[in-house]
Amino acid sequence: MPDATVASPLLEMRGIVRSFGAVRANDGIDLDVQAGRILGLLGENGSGKSTLMKVLFGMLPPDAGSIVFRGRPLAGHRPAAAMAAGIAMIHQHFMLIDAMTVVDNVMLGWPEAGRVLRRAAMAARVREASRRFGLDLDPDAPVASLPLGRRQRVEILKAILRDAQLLILDEPTSNLAPSEVAGLLAILRRLRAEGRGIVFITHKMPEVLEVCDEVVVLRAGRVAGRTPVAGASPQQLAEMMVGRSVAAAPAPAAQAPGAVRLSVQGLTAPGLSGVTFALCGGEILGVAGVDGNGQIELAETLAGLRRARGGRITLDGRDITHASAAARVAAGLAYMPADRAHTALVRSMSVAENLMLRDSARPPYARGALLSPAGRRGRARTLMGEYDIRAAGPDTPAGRLSGGNQQKIVVARELDRRPAVLVAHQATWGLDPGATRFVLDRMLALRDGGAAVLYISSELEEVLAIGDRIAVLADGGFAGVVARAAADLPQIGLWMAGRAA
Amino acid sequence: MTEFLAAAIRIATPLLLAALGGILSERAGVFAVGLEGMMLAGAFAATIGAWAGGSAAAGIGLALAGGAVIGLAVAVVAVRWRADNMVTGLAANILALGLTSYLLRVAAGGGGRPASIHLPLLGPWPIPVLADLPVVGKLLFAQPPLTYLALLGCVAFTLFLGRTQAGLALCATGENPEAAFAAGADPLRVRMLAVIACGAVAGLGGAVLSLQQVGTFTDGMTGGRGYLALASLIVGRWTPFGAAAACLVFGAAEAFELRLQTFGVPVSSYIVQMAPYLIALAVLAVLGRSARLPAAIGRPLEQ
Numbered sequence: 001m002p003d004a005t006v007a008s009p010l011l012e013m014r015g016i017v018r019s020f021g022a023v024r025a026n027d028g029i030d031l032d033v034q035a036g037r038i039l040g041l042l043g044e045n046g047s048g049k050s051t052l053m054k055v056l057f058g059m060l061p062p063d064a065g066s067i068v069f070r071g072r073p074l075a076g077h078r079p080a081a082a083m084a085a086g087i088a089m090i091h092q093h094f095m096l097i098d099a100m101t102v103v104d105n106v107m108l109g110w111p112e113a114g115r116v117l118r119r120a121a122m123a124a125r126v127r128e129a130s131r132r133f134g135l136d137l138d139p140d141a142p143v144a145s146l147p148l149g150r151r152q153r154v155e156i157l158k159a160i161l162r163d164a165q166l167l168i169l170d171e172p173t174s175n176l177a178p179s180e181v182a183g184l185l186a187i188l189r190r191l192r193a194e195g196r197g198i199v200f201i202t203h204k205m206p207e208v209l210e211v212c213d214e215v216v217v218l219r220a221g222r223v224a225g226r227t228p229v230a231g232a233s234p235q236q237l238a239e240m241m242v243g244r245s246v247a248a249a250p251a252p253a254a255q256a257p258g259a260v261r262l263s264v265q266g267l268t269a270p271g272l273s274g275v276t277f278a279l280c281g282g283e284i285l286g287v288a289g290v291d292g293n294g295q296i297e298l299a300e301t302l303a304g305l306r307r308a309r310g311g312r313i314t315l316d317g318r319d320i321t322h323a324s325a326a327a328r329v330a331a332g333l334a335y336m337p338a339d340r341a342h343t344a345l346v347r348s349m350s351v352a353e354n355l356m357l358r359d360s361a362r363p364p365y366a367r368g369a370l371l372s373p374a375g376r377r378g379r380a381r382t383l384m385g386e387y388d389i390r391a392a393g394p395d396t397p398a399g400r401l402s403g404g405n406q407q408k409i410v411v412a413r414e415l416d417r418r419p420a421v422l423v424a425h426q427a428t429w430g431l432d433p434g435a436t437r438f439v440l441d442r443m444l445a446l447r448d449g450g451a452a453v454l455y456i457s458s459e460l461e462e463v464l465a466i467g468d469r470i471a472v473l474a475d476g477g478f479a480g481v482v483a484r485a486a487a488d489l490p491q492i493g494l495w496m497a498g499r500a501a
Numbered sequence: 502m503t504e505f506l507a508a509a510i511r512i513a514t515p516l517l518l519a520a521l522g523g524i525l526s527e528r529a530g531v532f533a534v535g536l537e538g539m540m541l542a543g544a545f546a547a548t549i550g551a552w553a554g555g556s557a558a559a560g561i562g563l564a565l566a567g568g569a570v571i572g573l574a575v576a577v578v579a580v581r582w583r584a585d586n587m588v589t590g591l592a593a594n595i596l597a598l599g600l601t602s603y604l605l606r607v608a609a610g611g612g613g614r615p616a617s618i619h620l621p622l623l624g625p626w627p628i629p630v631l632a633d634l635p636v637v638g639k640l641l642f643a644q645p646p647l648t649y650l651a652l653l654g655c656v657a658f659t660l661f662l663g664r665t666q667a668g669l670a671l672c673a674t675g676e677n678p679e680a681a682f683a684a685g686a687d688p689l690r691v692r693m694l695a696v697i698a699c700g701a702v703a704g705l706g707g708a709v710l711s712l713q714q715v716g717t718f719t720d721g722m723t724g725g726r727g728y729l730a731l732a733s734l735i736v737g738r739w740t741p742f743g744a745a746a747a748c749l750v751f752g753a754a755e756a757f758e759l760r761l762q763t764f765g766v767p768v769s770s771y772i773v774q775m776a777p778y779l780i781a782l783a784v785l786a787v788l789g790r791s792a793r794l795p796a797a798i799g800r801p802l803e804q
């Protein structure tokens with residue numbers, strides 16, 4: 001590991017301040033990045049990480065502070081200038097044009113693509129780089145047709161091809177399967193060896209320990225600590241982030257499951273090839289598997305957003321195979337979608353309105369036929385407190401919240417309904433360790449209250465930690481189901497890989 | 502038959518130029534409701550330019566400018582000040598109608614009477630050799646200059662939108678301005694320029710009417726052609742050649758109507774005049790979901 005005594009840093013940020021109304025998202029932050037080093041930027045949800053990087057990349061003007069990049073000041077700049085200076089950024093929420101193909105997205109705003117686009121040459125480069133880095137992307141595929149994990153790879157590819165001196169990655173691993181994460185970390189090491197500087201934002205300690213040279217921890221818009229990674233333990237880092245100690249998740253006590261609440265028989269749909277399982281009250285079925293093997297299809301077919309082609313779904317004995325989404329909600333089904341930006345939230349609506357979406361016709365959100373703004377705001381305040389949703393107030397548009405806090409809205413809304421059956425897809429996406437732990441605890445409490453939970457996640461460790469039984473989804477069907485006590489990792493790995501796409 | 506097709510092409514030409522302009526505006530994310538006003542301003546400016554400047558070229562130059570002025574007004578209000586696209590566009594149409602009628606009277610010396618300007622029509626420019634081909638020669642290669650320009654425009658706009666960095670940035674801005682910004686584009690600038698260019702090109706459409714087909718300017722002479730152009734760009738799914746096909750269909754419908762009238766077929770002309778719009782509605786209903794609007798159209802930019 002090279003030491004920090006080397007020449008002047010690649011990037012120097014000094015005294016960065018940026019407020020949104022009363023919220024000081026960045027409150028005098030200093031940040032240095034050296035060439036050939038990977039800096040981990042950590043912090044709780046809403047601590048100001050994305051804001052700081054958006055300021056650096058020219059997406060947001062700072063209220064105060066200065067930036068020097070490669071010895072030259074960077075002020076009043078826009079993303080175009082940041083990219084010209086040699087900075088590339090992978091955004092927490094995808095910055096892709098869904099209606100365009102992969103290669104068009106790569107070419108957009110890239111001078112090397114030419115004023116008159118050299119599409120064929122660029123497609124060849126996408127194909128070549130995608131092979132070299134193991135990203136498996138078809139340059140001519142429309143982005144709208146890609147699952148979230150693939151879209152994340154498009155963002156990665158875009159950034160790599162730009163050949164930037166400083167690479168910013170804002171939670172790039174949330175949507176990736178473990179093998180893909182390993183691939184990305186290998187790419188980062190390679191770039192470091194080439195002398196690039198990297199800022200890596202993540203909530204996952206193992207990733208930090210694996211690639212980062214040093215970490216900077218933000219808390220409430222200020223730098224709460226810096227430390228080299230060599231010699232630090234995950235607990236230490238997590239404590240620095242949260243400011244208190246975070247105990248390891250308890251192994252949930254298995255209890256005798258109750259009656260069958262959700263039963264799925266031979267469910268087929270485009271992307272699903274006959275899924276069968278029964279889920280009892282007081283039980284969590286964890287569904288692992290590489291993203292793109294039918295996860296979104298299974299979740300949306302259960303939620304009523306896609307039509308089943310064959311098979312049967314019953315909830316508490318009632319056939320809901322062809323029921324509308326609203327009827328399923330009324331029957332006690334709750335759904336946390338993975339696609340935060342489109343399916344889970346209405347970004348332009350307020351936090352309070354998003355919290356009421358499912359139950360707007362019932363108290364406290366409605367009084368008779370009319371909505372009750374006071375009831376809505378009151379309930380929102382309670383939930384914001386209970387779930388630690390950090391926002392200026394209940395009337396803030398949801399899209400303005402930090403990524404993790406947006407996710408907490410979804411979690412609060414669905415858990416607050418006390419559902420009979422919960423379908424949770426990537427429920428802890430982008431949550432910090434403290435919040436993840438909190439959500440997992442709430443799900444266990446829901447289960448102990450007699451509800452059934454289908455917990456779909458590409459995060460194998462979480463599935464193993466929370467599931468009473470573990471299923472592996474591969475190629476549109478369950479490759480295997482085991483009780484957690486009997487789960488054995490190599491077998492699960494085989495199931496995941498054996499039929500994985 | 503060739504006569505009928507010639508009439509269809511003649512009617513389609515001004516529509517096509519306006520639709521091409523509208524494609525720029527809508528692909529950048531701004532509803533092109535103001536096409537009617539832009540065309541009208543172009544028709545008027547062309548007349549004044551040709552009359553005062555003494556040449557069709559001066560008329561064409563001024564038509565570009567006249568349409569661009571309305572485009573600029575729409576751009577400032579709808580893009581810069583983030584006003585509603587529909588309301589702004591309609592207001593621009595009303596403004597253009599009033600302004601051109603007023604200025605026509607000013608041109609006559611300030612009295613209440615409009616200036617009466619009569620211009621020689623732009624004649625056909627036969628292309629050597631090709632124009633002598635049987636049937637198609639007359640139809641396609643002996644057209645007046647602005648008709649060739651409209652066709653060239655189709656090719657040029659297709660290349661621009663699909664093959665250039667600027668075209669890519671324009672489409673990206675209409676789909677997702679935030680992502681376009683993150684990719685280095687300047688959505689405000691892109692939208693402003695697109696709407697101004699839309700005005701200029703639609704202004705040319707107006708010039709076709711006054712310089713190439715009528716030879717003068719009369720109050721409100723576009724008579725709803727801007728809306729028809731809007732319909733054709735939607736039916737043509739925001740692509741230049743798609744819009745061209747739609748314009749030809751509309752042109753054929755209107756040519757057919759003229760035929761019926763000359764033969765004295767007892768069909769109300771009002772019914773026949775509805776035909777293009779009925780076609781537009783039918784096509785939209787059939788295309789249905791696949792006729793996908795640019796995702797961010799009509800949505801103002803965040804500050």
Ligand SMILES: Nc1ncnc2c1ncn2[C@@H]1O[C@H](COP(=O)(O)OP(=O)(O)OP(=O)(O)O)[C@@H](O)[C@H]1O
Pocket residue numbers: 020023024025043044045046047048049050051052092390391392400401402403404405430
């Ligand atoms: N556009 C905005 N308008 C208003 N407030 C904002 C805006 N962007 C961020 N904030 C606020 O600034 C604070 C910091 O947000 P930021 O997105 O930087 O957090 P973060 O550290 O990236 O969190 P996460 O881990 O959840 O992504 C939050 O309180 C957030 O609500």
Ligand SMILES: [Mg+2]
Pocket residue numbers: 049050051092170402403404
């Ligand atoms: Mg963030």
